[in-house]
């Protein structure tokens with residue numbers, strides 16, 4: 001097995017004949033924090049949706065520990081150890097924070113099919129272990145005081161933390177974060193940066209899309225820059241930051257934004 | 261220490277337990293049918309309120325249980341007790357076979373498909389298939405429960421059998437809600453994409469809901485056939501399915517007290533106003549309309565956040 005946990009090879013994805021991802025390749029090393037940047041509409045989220053099985057790319061390969069996973073259904077991707085958060089937060093809004101995080105324990109729970117009808121000693125043991133894990137995660141993410149609060153009633157910053165806690169509850173090998181700092185204030189962003197470092201220290205590989213350049217530059221070990229679905233640059237943060245192609249892509253998109 | 265809800269539940273339990281002592285035989289029968297319909301409504305609620313599947317053919321599974329007991333007893337001479345297991349298992353098997361091909365359909369399409377199944381089911385019953393279902397008149401002369409020489413023939417026995425059945429149904433509902441399976445259904449109901457991304461197979465848990473729901477409805481059907489010692493198609497048609505569907509939405513999806521209230525309003529209240537003849541359905545219709553406008557989540561909505569107490573310690 002190679003040192004790369006995830007390999008994306010010449011992947012293309014089309015929507016109604018329009019290319020959203022264009023012959024994209026990248027390799028993620030185990031234990032890395034890997035950054036993906038690019039202007040809005042570049043295809044970053046679409047790439048994450050291809051990895052997590054929400055979309056199936058028309059061309060190319062996606063290798064997880066050397067095995068093709070393209071076209072695998074999302075729930076099986078999660079079972080493989082690839083968990084994610086969403087750019088537009090997707091929590092179970094009416095359910096409590098604890099119940100939301102408990103959903104991450106689903107794939108770790110060993111309950112048998114009949115435990116939905118009748119409970120056994122093994123069920124009680126399993127249930128207790130999983131709730132305790134939820135308790136640990138609530139403590140880690142400073143969420144304990146909201147344990148019984150409906151997730152949808154909480155602020156944006158807190159909801160982002162719940163989403164991460166939920167994904168982490170599944171004990172992922174690869175954690176995929178889609179703009180985790182979007183909508184956060186400066187303090188929250190700083191906290192998030194430290195949290196992601198701690199997650200890496202647990203041995204989790206992290207892939208993140210992020211617009212906050214300061215955060216991306218300080219946190220990631222390798223970056224791929226996407227524009228119009230294609231890779232325009234890749235390398236260490238310091239290299240990518242000064243790459244004229246990248247600078248131009250961002251200036252170009254800024255000008256567009258001003259015209260809007 | 262008890263909270264308000266458990267106190268109400270206890271009071272209700274005591275009242276229901278002594279109910280047969282205070283009423284005449286007509287009201288006793290209403291009470292028994294209320295218990296049986298509550299069980300069917302709970303089983304509908306597994307599919308509709310928990311898994312969020314817009315299933316409007318549930319009277320079909322109720323009817324399958326009823327006809328299984330009727331056919332095995334009347335045509336094949338099985339004792340009622342022996343028909344209990346098949347009256348649960350046959351609807352479960354049908355749920356697996358019928359729901360399999362439609363479970364991936366979006367809400368509105370699935371709703372139409374389940375109505376279609378219910379209509380076909382009634383057609384099969386009315387056409388006296390294999391000479392077993394008895395056509396439009398149904399099947400008469402279903403036996404009573406006999407055990408150790410005791411004959412459970414009186415309406416009071418019927419009531420308490422239905423009471424026990426409701427207890428079993430409630431026991432299963434509680435167990436379901438406190439398991440990985442019940443929670444998975446809620447996650448799917450609230451957000452399918454998020455649920456899948458957490459490793460939850462939408463197909464598996466929706467089918468699970470269907471199969472468990474069908475089995476409980478089948479048990480209620482068996483009880484129903486014994487209570488009236490007869491079965492006929494119109495008790496299991498689409499109109500009945502609409503009633504069970506409505507009970508859940510009016511009472512409160514996934515809410516145990518809500519579904520009991522829903523069954524009371526949709527079934528018992530019309531009986532109370534029986535003397536007003538057809539006008540009593542006014543209650544029925546108005547309750548449906550007003551609830552959806554004023555309390556879209558039902559009269560007694562489900563409350564989430566029932567987590568182990570040691571996790572509530574940090575809550576301010």
Ligand SMILES: Nc1ncnc2c1ncn2[C@@H]1O[C@H](COP(=O)(O)OP(=O)(O)O)[C@@H](O)[C@H]1O
Nearest residue numbers: 015016020038039040041042043044045046047
């Ligand atoms: N489900 C979809 N159907 C059609 N077009 C889509 C869909 N999802 C994304 N796109 C298009 O693909 C392009 C890339 O979008 P996205 O991946 O969300 O960009 P980013 O995350 O980089 O901002 C956009 O032009 C978007 O409109």
Ligand SMILES: [Mg+2]
Nearest residue numbers: 044045046087
């Ligand atoms: Mg995006």
